Amino acid sequence: AQSVAQPEDQVNVAEGNPLTVKCTYSVSGNPYLFWYVQYPNRGLQFLLKYITGDNLVKGSYGFEAEFNKSQTSFHLKKPSALVSDSALYFCAVRDPSGSARQLTFGSGTQLTVLP
Amino acid sequence: KAGVTQTPRYLIKTRGQQVTLSCSPISGHRSVSWYQQTPGQGLQFLFEYFSETQRNKGNFPGRFSGRQFSNSRSEMNVSTLELGDSALYLCASSYGESPSEQYFGPGTRLTVT
Numbered sequence: 001a002q003s004v005a006q007p008e009d010q011v012n013v014a015e016g017n018p019l020t021v022k023c024t025y026s027v028s029g030n031p032y033l034f035w036y037v038q039y040p041n042r043g044l045q046f047l048l049k050y051i052t053g054d055n056l057v058k059g060s061y062g063f064e065a066e067f068n069k070s071q072t073s074f075h076l077k078k079p080s081a082l083v084s085d086s087a088l089y090f091c092a093v094r095d096p097s098g099s100a101r102q103l104t105f106g107s108g109t110q111l112t113v114l115p
Numbered sequence: 116k117a118g119v120t121q122t123p124r125y126l127i128k129t130r131g132q133q134v135t136l137s138c139s140p141i142s143g144h145r146s147v148s149w150y151q152q153t154p155g156q157g158l159q160f161l162f163e164y165f166s167e168t169q170r171n172k173g174n175f176p177g178r179f180s181g182r183q184f185s186n187s188r189s190e191m192n193v194s195t196l197e198l199g200d201s202a203l204y205l206c207a208s209s210y211g212e213s214p215s216e217q218y219f220g221p222g223t224r225l226t227v228t
Contacts, residue, residue, distance in 0.1 A: 034216060043119070043205055043219035051215065090158065102148060102171050103217065105158040 002027045002095045006106035013081045014114050021076040021089050021109045029097030033074040035065055038088040038108075047089075050074060061085070081113045117142065119208050119220035127226045133194040136223045140187050140208030146170075147189040148217060149181060152203040161204075164189055193225075201227045 003026045013019045025031055032051055036044040048059025055067045065076045074091060091106040120139045128134050140147050149161040160173040164183035181191040187208075193200055203224050207217035 032215070036219075041221075043121075043221045044207075046216045046218060049216050102160040102163055102173065104160070105150075107157045 002031075002093050002104045004091050004093045004104055004106035006089075006091055006109045008109050009107070010110045010112070012112045012114060015083055016080050019078050019081040019085070019111065019113070021091075021111060023074045023076065023091030023106060024072050025074060025091070025093040026072065027093055027095035029095050031074075032094040032096055033065075033067060034092040034094075034103065035059065035063070035074075035076050036090045036092065036105075038090065044090060047076070083113045083115050086111055086113045119206055119218055121204075121206050121220040121223050123223060124221065125224045125226075127228065128196050129228050130196055130198060132196050133192065134196060134225060135190055135192050136204055136206075136225070138189045138191075138206030138208075138220060140189070140206075141218055144208035144210050144218070145187050146209045146211065146217075147183055147187065148207045148209075149189070149191050150205040150207065151175075152205055152222070153201075158205070161191065196227045198227050201225060 005024045007022055034049045035047040037047055038044050047063050048057050048065055050057045050067045058064045063078050065074055067074050089109045089111055092103040094103050122137045146165045148163040151159045162181050163171045167183045178194045183189045203222040205219050205222045207219045209217045
């Protein structure tokens with residue numbers, strides 16, 4: 001079975017500081033990994049994905065994520081946070097070798113960027 | 116290109132009633148997935164359709180059903196509504212059979228009283 005853990009329910013960071021939102025996963029094969037962001041009363045917006053290749057993935061709005069196979073992690077990062085980055089962030093995983101075809105989401109991390 | 120649209124955006128129903136939610140995927144996308152989002156359970160997968168066939172189903176009772184039409188539009192139906200069905204129902208579309216990234220609609224907020 002595939003699973004995702006986001007160990008922090010809430011992350012607070014000052015504007016201009018770097019931010020990290022943590023994600024660890026568990027799959028039996030090589031994972032497909034995703035980050036999504038959700039603003040209040042909105043659906044999820046795709047930020048970035050890792051399928052294969054470079055471990056450092058760059059995505060929308062200046063976000064990037066680093067795939068670490070040995071630590072089974074896929075942490076989301078941004079060098080300089082903006083107040084407008086405040087939102088709910090979800091990590092998701094899919095195991096393409098498994099029978100489960102759907103995305104499995106983490107519980108979400110509420111990011112608050114303080115002015 | 117227009118995004119994923121869901122109708123209605125808000126819905127209030129009473130226990131025991133049934134409800135049908137609609138989703139129109141991005142043009143050209145053939146895969147549609149449905150998710151239920153609640154504060155307590157987070158995002159939970161309901162089902163996935165590709166070319167009018169249900170490819171996968173989550174752990175929900177048979178009261179939850181869906182279908183996909185030849186134009187890739189999808190509907191989900193919940194019968195005999197319970198208070199616990201109150202949630203944001205999200206539809207997501209993707210291009211191929213093996214979804215890479217999924218694109219989400221704004222959701223339908225269902226309140227059961």
